[in-house]
Amino acid sequence: MFSGGVVTGPLLIGIFILAIAVLLVLIIKFKLNAFVALLVTAFGTGVLVNMPLPDVAKTVTDGFGGTLGSIGMVTGLGVMLGKFMFESGGIESISNKILKAFGEKRSPIAVSLSGFITGIPVFGDVVYIMFAPMLRVLSKKTGISMVNFACAISVATTCTFALVLPTAPPLAVAGELGIEIGIFFFYALISAFVGMIFGGIVYGAFLNKQDHKRNHFYTFEDLEVEEAALNTADNRQKMGAGKALSILLVPIILILLGSFVPLAVGEDAAITPIVKFLGDKNFAMMAGVIYAALISRKYLRQSITDIMTEAADQVGLILLITGAGGAFGKILQATGIADYVAGSLSQFSIPILVLCFLIAQIIRCAQGSTTVALMTTAAIMSSTIATSGVSPILCAIAICAGGIGLSLPNDSGFWAISRFFKISVTDTIRGWTLGGFVAGIAILIFVSILSLFQGFLPGLMM
Template sequence: MMILIFIISIAVLLLCIMKFKLNPFVALLVVAALTGLATGMPLATKTLEDGSQVLGIGTVIQNNFGSTLGSIGMVTGLGVMLGMFMYESGGINNICNAILKVLGEEKSQYAVACAGFITGIPVFGDVVYIMFAPMLRALSKKTGYSMAAYAGAISVATTCTFALVLPTAPPLAVAANMEINVGLFFPYALISAFVGMLVGGIVYGGFINKIDRKNGKTWDFSDLEEEEKEEAGGKSMSGMMALSILLVPIVLILLGSFSSFFLKEGTVLTVLTFLGDKNIAMLLGVLYGAFISRPYLKRSITTIMSEGADAVGSILLITGAGGAYGGILKACGISDVVTSTLMGFHMPMLLMCFVIAQVLRIATGSTTTALTVTSSIVATAVATSGVSPILCAIAVCAGGIGLSLPNDSGFWAINRFFHIDFRDTIVGWSLGGFVAGVTILIFVAILSIFQGVLPGLM
């Protein structure tokens, strides 16, 4: 019954948004409440005889809405401001021109995917989308290359590294739960992530671009055109200077992430860890961006910051509602039922690792949750299966990449920041991620044939 309710809830959500054009924020909250009711969750929080509490539907929605905004709210607002400074100074235009000069229009997606692949290791996915979105929109306007393909390329690449490449949290959790050597896991996971990015981000993105061009699909760049008119005739920031605005928060986050590997506990490490916090790093990036872009701006810094703060409101509402819907799915026990059901099927170990993680990814809307739970579930079975635990761990991670649906806050971040419609988000990101995940599964299945020969797999 739980699985049926889950399928119906996803179907109703898609119907509300695609068919009835209901605002995604409202649709997510309505479907979240209806799902809670259908699964028998209490309307109000109850205290049991043993003193424990069962949270009511309203409380679960409120808590998860708040926790989602708490994790991304500040960095989202700052990221939009950072992008506006880069754009209004003319710097993004010059970065785009440099990329086109080096690679040409038809190969610009390679640079986009590689940038996401590298940046996704130290930087949380939503932050990458926020920072790169203005540049990619300008690039799409210049080249005519599909905006859906660009959005898919960078989001697939970023998620491949987030799900597979140490020292991000999900693969660390998988390695710990499955008791595998991270030193042996790292190179195989890195290569697998690259293969997934290549097929799901670049090759599949090229396919989307061909279809969109054949169909004559266009995107709304009117906001960019108006800003370009205002900038006409004025001096603009160089591409390298604009790139430095992007690099400041990235470098700070990198230092914060990796300094503990090289430094002992002390003042220096504490300071670097503080500066590497994503919120602090983005704040410093915005302050730096405001300072160096000032001579090139046609409007005041205060006006640009205020406009950025206003623009982020609807994005945060939708993202928070996505977190609320995902919270209901977890609280009502749907993810547990789905997992136990899948364990009853007899299938090859690598495939089972992938499928369980993929279904939990769909059900919870969270890569981290899907990978952490799946690795805990399959750890014992993997140990006695005869299949390399390292390859099984990669299969688990691959299952957490694709089929992002509207209960995933990242789905709405990509949808809103890249200014693409619901269909483009599904085609470019949801399906692109699935292609990447399946590609990685096939890749590790091939590696498993040689696991007795390849070093470290057995």
């Protein structure tokens, strides 16, 4: 850690607040790209604390490179995997299968489950684009509030985006905290499911009752065009739901084997090096992409190379923003700001899991990006978590939970939900902003309960 400057104590808090404020102004007021805004803020923070200029440049570079080294490959491969599922029609098959199984009356539950599954390999905006016409038709047909459907799909999708590998935010948190990703995946997946149940399904049903009571419904006067589009949709052969799910399961099973087999047989067993190699996140995702390419080949309208190229184009900006978030986090660590912020908040005797959640939630509200909020919080809390006595796995989940709710109009996802589902700003706040917050609180309560048994549950105190 840098210690040669003269900036200490409360002034560090002031610089931290100023840095966050500058980041917000650059992104919200001046519409500066988040990648550039994060780098400007990172360099500026280092200069303000009197860090030697060569050290500022080196720290930013190391933070950027270290983050991409940890998650760059697997993020790119994850986007490719999702692209194969989408282009082959596998995502649509999964959704239709679930909707058929649950029926129209319980369709919000089916929508939540569809969003939960498709949110793992596919980014949120793509899910919203794909589901919006169908959900608007369902709302008109069933009389179920459109706000309920918007809540169900958006909360479920964001729970998986914020918590379930191989999406960028949980990968970044896992890399920052140095935790075992297979075990993290196992507990994070269960936690995300809990969030979906309470934030997407239970709270969504409450919204539906509210709207029925107030007779608050949308007229769908423009729906004829969308219904016609659905009726004349491409009738080409699509990948079945089972095959599509197997694409997800290949890397997941490999990662879980690499994490849990050594726990069962011991580190000295002959099979341990093999399963650890197969369960390495990069190898597992590569195997998943190759498998996806092979089984989806006959369902594709373009070549495998073209799909991989499009996926690589999509992932570029994501990696830049994530890497810049890592650079900003590294500056906060190296200057001592992270330790001082965490130490100051710890004086209030806030439980570590609640503290992880609160910091992530505050930064999420302030600047809008889930990825940036989780990266920054993980950097601030890493050393405190290491000495807290609470499982780093559970702390990581609490951080990720803080990045789910209270999405405000400074978040691009807020407008994506409002725009694609054609609901008002007020209804977007009701369905998504508050729904996500309910999901985050549910997950925080769940991991707090798990922490009571962390000495008995496998993998939590590694």
